[in-house]
Amino acid sequence: MxxxxxxxxxxxxxxxxxxxxxxxxxxxxxxxxxxxxxxxxxxxxxxxxxxxxxxxxxxxxxxxxxxxxxxxxxxxxxxxxxxxxxxxxxxxxxxSLEFNSRFCSKGKTYSYTILNRMQRPAIGSNYVYHYRNSLNMEAIREAMSQFLGTHDFSAFKSTGGSAKTSIRTIKSFEVVKKDDYIIFYITGDGFLYNMVRIIMGTLIKVGRDKIDSCSIKDIILSKDRNMAGPCLPGTGLCLEKVYY
Amino acid sequence: MxxxxxxxxxxxxxxxxxxxxxxxxxxxxxxxxxxxxxxxxxxxxxxxxxxxxxxxxxxxxxxxxxxxxxxxxxxxxxxxxxxxxxxxxxxxxxxSLEFNSRFCSKGKTYSYTILNRMQRPAIGSNYVYHYRNSLNMEAIREAMSQFLGTHDFSAFKSTGGSAKTSIRTIKSFEVVKKDDYIIFYITGDGFLYNMVRIIMGTLIKVGRDKIDSCSIKDIILSKDRNMAGPCLPGTGLCLEKVYY
CATH class of the missing domain: 3.30.70.580 (Pseudouridine synthase I, catalytic domain, N-terminal subdomain)
Structure with missing residues (x-):
């Protein structure tokens, strides 16, 4: 075997x-x-x-x-x-026979790609989330830094996941801009159900000044899903790497 | 009107x-x-x-x-x-009524994207040319520099184009590597029929040491289509910008 x-x-x-x-x-x-x-x-x-x-x-x-x-x-x-x-x-x-891809995982990196311009995408429309309005990138970067570290991310998960605990550690969170594309890379020891997509939906609200960039810590502490932003579509999301 | x-x-x-x-x-x-x-x-x-x-x-x-x-x-x-x-x-x-998008064009930038790895692409397969074998990027860069300037590019065109002259000026030619993707950007005052794709096919041969990186000037001077490399598929090609 x-x-x-x-x-x-x-x-x-x-x-x-x-x-x-x-x-x-x-x-x-x-x-x-x-x-x-x-x-x-x-x-x-x-x-x-x-x-x-x-x-x-x-x-x-x-x-x-x-x-x-x-x-x-x-x-x-x-x-x-x-x-x-x-x-x-x-x-x-x-x-080795002991290796289990789920339980032995030490972490994962996901990317999330936003096409941020007025016009819908014609090229690669299945690989991006299209967002029309301009975004305050300075506020988004400020908010991103507050996700780093170990927190209870109950406010950033959808119901229906099978995880025993909502505590996760975000190890790095970076963003790259290329023309009208904004690509986020987030690395953590694990992610709750829809967690990356809800974090992204929250950052969009920060970028529109609907959520204050300094209030991310409060949203985390609230453990209240209603405080965070919407869950963005899956098209922009890509599992880049799993660490062992 | x-x-x-x-x-x-x-x-x-x-x-x-x-x-x-x-x-x-x-x-x-x-x-x-x-x-x-x-x-x-x-x-x-x-x-x-x-x-x-x-x-x-x-x-x-x-x-x-x-x-x-x-x-x-x-x-x-x-x-x-x-x-x-x-x-x-x-x-x-x-x-203005005099503007003609074809005849007033002062130049164009095309990109050509190669996915250079053993395995075929699963993501974005319509946007790349897949090439399995390793490429000598140093030789490719050396060859690229020889395309710059004004030359008769008869060796790098397919039959069937309607251009009156084969003389074109390449203004810049750059390459970016990101993971297994190699993206070329070429800017010229105009391009002959299949010219970018034949230049790319020639660079692949240079990258495999089948054409010497210093012989590009000789191939240009020969004006002989048989001296250049094959015409690569259209999937990797993208018209990025037209200048006026």
Missing amino acids: KNVKLIIEYDGTLYSGWQIQDNAITIQEVLENALNSITGEQIKVVGSSRTDSGVHARGYVCNFFTESKIPPDRFRDVINSKLPKDIVIIESEEV | KNVKLIIEYDGTLYSGWQIQDNAITIQEVLENALNSITGEQIKVVGSSRTDSGVHARGYVCNFFTESKIPPDRFRDVINSKLPKDIVIIESEEV
Whole structure:
């Protein structure tokens, strides 16, 4: 028995997220179907996180157990030959039997991309959140710094997640501007359900002076979801990397 | 009678390029249909260049004459309401009756994006040219510098273009690397048919040490298309800006 770890890139546009569910196509299902047809086994893949509908990944990590004789580093090319064009295995390797992509994760980096201009996007519309109005970037940067550190992020999660605690540590939070694109990179030990998208919705309100940039700490302390901003669409979100 | 100039962004994936042709959908046709339904006129749009099938644009420029009472700067929003999601007007403005987007152009900037890694792209596959093998970037940079200046670029054009002369001036040629993406920006007073894509195909050969980086000047002087590299696919190409 071998434990094989995969790093995956996928375009989430046509999928209902990572996790298998009834009546909807998911990344996990497509991947398991490919693995089953290759190995003849009934493989269950362990994913590092549930990504939502329309969310993308450049460095998703998962693992699975197999009795297959295929060398673990060869799995990459064999699986890729069975996958649709919007999912690709970047790397496959054998890991210890104890490795679990979800529970062993030490952290993740997500990016969130905003196209900030009057006109809707024609190029890459599935990879951005389009926001028309001008944003006060100075206020946004000031607000971003207050997310850093260890906090109870109850105010920044949607109901329905399975996490036992709402305490998380944000290790870094950066923003890059390129023409009309604003790209945020946030790294933490883990993220609650919809947490990145609600943080982004809160930053938009800060950028419109609807929430004071200094009040982020108060919103965190309130643990009140109603104090934070809206949950932005999944299109702008991309899981960049999972750390072990 | 007014002359209206448009700046357009489009995703060329589903189109057979800019220029109207039989039995294929083009950007020009979709735009003219929108204009005709708005104005009730039979408008012919003058485009700044023919882009090929699958090629994209962030700053395509065109112009058209109209008797419409719609204020020229309002055309943007009115046309956008009639366009599909992969074409968008960024700007509309009135220009002098002498303005011709093709003949008044003083230069253009194109970008060409290569995804340089073993695995095919899953995200944004319509916006890159995928190249598997490693590239000698030092040799590529050395070769790029030799394209600068005024030359007869006959060796770097496909047959079928309508240009009267093959002499063009390359004003700048830069490259940016971001993770596995290599993005080239080339600015010139004009480009021959397939010229950017053939220059890129030549640079790939330089990067694989199949063409010596110092021999670009000789290839230019030869005026022989067979000396240059292949014409790379249109997916990686994007018309960034047209100068007047």
